[in-house]
Amino acid sequence: MPEPAALLDTAMQLHQRAIVVDAHHDIAIDVLHRRRLGERGSLSGVWGPQLRAGGVKVQILPTFVESIYLPERGLRCILTQIDAVGSDLEEDDRLVQLAATAAEIDSVIANGKIAAVLAVEGCDGLGGDPALLRILYRLGVRMVSLTWNRRNEFADGLGEGEAANGLSQAGRIAVREMGEWGVLCDVSHLAEAGFWDVAKFCRGPFVASHSNARAVCDHPRNLSDDQLRAIAESGGVIGLNFYGAFIDPHSPTLARLADHAAHIADTVGVAHVGVGTDFLEDWLLEAAKASVTEALVDPAMFDLWMPDCCRSEHLPRFSAALLARGFTEDDVEKVLGGNFMRTLRLPARAS
Structure with a gap:
């Protein structure tokens, strides 16, 4: 086995040549927050260098609606985050550029920039109306999670516990139509009954953008082996989540995250393993600083991710952990982005 330094060097080289796709990083809400404070161009000016340092070539940007804005302002929150991202990149697209198709992604990468793809995490505020999802699709959204952990008119999130139901009629229509448009259905926060409805009604692949293996860490946000198989059978991908509690409740480490990757690969094949970091730490800390006296903010409050891998620039360390776990370089490239x-x-599928 090569020394750790040699593995990290190899990982750095992999990240330079691979198309690294992060399927879930909560940057959009941070961009909106910064713009409200008068800061402009943060996607290329603040986030772009971090993404580039980690070799990220495609960043999926989910919108997220905080509970305090529900129900009346849910749609407004989604739209203002989409607008913030678009406005930010209109003002400064030196490093990051929006993309809504595979051809656009390829073009952005060929021009040496990072492709940003819009997504929606939780359809709260849409009132169960698939027509509003079609509008979001026309605005460039290419991945949709019907729920966060909450209940809405489309489906129940896993936070509803044993009371959770499956998809509503509106949810079933939405899943079918997303398949027709070529929008990926994301099941990471969906209650299990809804998950199996998606497996039944989705036309084409569906994904879990940021979830781990329940067999390795028994957490409700992680997926059972049967769920892993259902995603793989659809042609979909499971994006590994870097949030500590979903890796190991006692000792979340890169080696343990590599255990999740190995379990998923052993269960359904490496072709269905990806990355969805779920990074949010920067926004949590900056928002807290803006809300209270900075001296009162304890950074330990936000120690929710692995300290050695909590930002995009740290991602080569994860790849080094995969290499140490026995993954080949070709397999690591698939995990980093080839699969997503x-x-x-x-393409969009015929109805």
């Missing part, structure tokens, strides 16, 4: 790019290249 396969799903992003799928």
Whole structure:
């Protein structure tokens, strides 16, 4: 086995040549927050250098609606985050550029920039109306999670516990239509009954953008082996989540995250393993600083991710952990982005 330094050097080289796709990083809400404070161009000016340092070539940007804005302002929150991202890149697209198709992603990468793809995490505020989802699709959204952990008119999130139901009629229509448009259905926060409805009604691949293996860490946000198989059978991908509690409740480490990757690969094949970091730490800390006296903010409050891998620039350390776990360089390239790019290249399907 090569020394750790040699593995990290190899990982750095992999990240330079691979198309690294992060399927879930909560940057959009941070961009909106910064713009409200008068800061402009943060996607290329603040986030772009971090993404580039980690070799990220495609960043999926989910919108997220905080509970305090529900129900009346849910749609407004989604739209203002989409607008913030678009406005930010209109003002400064030196490093990051929006993309809504595989051809656009390829073009952005060929021009040496990072492709940003819009997504929606939780359809709260849409009132169960698939027509509003069609509008979001026309605005460039290419991945949709019907729920966060809450209940809405489309489906129940896993936070509803044993009371959770499956998809509503509106949810079933939405899942079918997303398949027709070529929008990826994301099941990471969906209650289990809803998950199996998606497996039944989705036309084409569906994904879990940021979830781990329940067999390795028994957490409700992680997926059972049967769920892993259902995603794989659809042609979809499971994006590994870097949030500590979903890796190991006692000792979340890169080696343990590599255990999740190995379990998923052993269960359904490496072709269905990806990355969805779920990074949010920067926004949590900056928002807290803006809300209270900075001296009162304890950074330990936000120690929710692995300290050695909590930002995009740290991602080569994860790849080094995969190499140490026995993954080949070709397999690591698939995990880093090749597998998610396969799903992003799928065309809209005929109804």
